[in-house]
Amino acid sequence: MASEHDNCHLCKEYLRDPVSIPCGHVFCSICLKTYWDHADHTGSYMCPQCRVTYNKRPTPRRVGGSRHSTLQRNSEPFPPPPPSPDYNVAGPQDVGCDICVGKKNKAVKTCLMCLASYCERHLKPHYESATFKRHKLVDEIGHLDRQICPQHQKGLELFCRTDQMCICVLCTVKEHKGHDMVSAEQERADEQQRLGATQAEIQEKIHDRLKQMEELKLAVDALKTSAQRALQECDKMFGDMMRSIERMQQEMAKLMSSNKRAALNSAEGHMERLNHEISDLKRRDNEITQLSRTEDHIHFIQSYHMLIAQTENEELPTVIVNPYFTFDPVNKAVSEMKQHLNEFGNEEMVKVAKTVNKMTFCQLEDGKKKRSFKAEEAPMYRSVHVHEPQHRDDFLKYNNPGRTRGRRVSHQL
Incomplete structure (x- = not known):
């Protein structure tokens, strides 16, 4: 053996x-x-x-x-194939039949009247016998204990609006006597309407997030195009200058590149946040859809309030894109610097640095605040105050790798 x-x-x-x-x-x-x-x-x-x-x-x-x-x-020269495992037997994560003895088969339906789950074989009496004709069958559920009143051990059939809880018929005699009570079906119908309004609000937020994402992407594309165009025009003007301004040309490219990188980093951070918020809203929308389709009134009522509270208390900040963001002021400043190079070269470079540092791209705005734009000053993200160069010696600090290696300008979103 x-x-x-x-x-x-x-x-x-x-x-x-x-x-x-x-x-x-x-x-x-x-x-x-x-x-x-x-x-x-x-x-x-x-x-x-x-x-x-x-x-x-x-x-x-x-x-x-x-x-x-x-x-x-x-x-066994030619052994027969082994028998297939019985996959009708309930596993650890399945709902087992309450009637099966020994190995329990998977339940396919739950009776809300019997408060029991049945496999296909033990479910037949509910379809064939008139005794079970009025019993309510739903898809199998594994939390039948939540369907029973813990005090009276009766099925939960009513909802007490006064105490905001599900109750059984016996609860109406004493504990909830005189309270505002309705059937679970009626309460579910009323909350179903409110749930639809909540879902519509979430879908509107998803639409708004997607719209902001598209606006931000378009702004990023325009930002890249503007930066590239400004760099090309500046290179052309710097090409006509004498070799004495080669250092200033490098500083200009470095200045624009750093501000472009800061703006792009800000946009990427916002896009990542929008993606996270969109995914979270879609997940919540899917949860509401699944909850709307459930046949279990008690499960619906007990899960509804948590979803509503989570949505009502949420305030999503708005990402606003500055439509006036451009690098054109740089070209104007460089053109002026070209005309007054010998006398005002260093002073004009300081003007360029001030102009670029004051430009903003995007920021998060509280949803309760109104959106507003000004052509002269559109606040999109806050910049940490940085000491701006005022003299030639201050400006030369930007070209000293040893002194600027540890210096970083961080932007507060």
């Missing part, structure tokens, strides 16, 4: 073409493949024997030269 180690845990037969998995357990190759094929839709693969879970489907390793494989080949 073969020992337990010679048998497959799934088919209970001699191991055929044995394979092992990382936890060390051995199964028939076909049994393990069939077992994990059924788990592909969940993305979680569990060892049938020790219940160790793998997030990624492991690659089984063939076990060769085993004693039971040799006995099997000698005694």
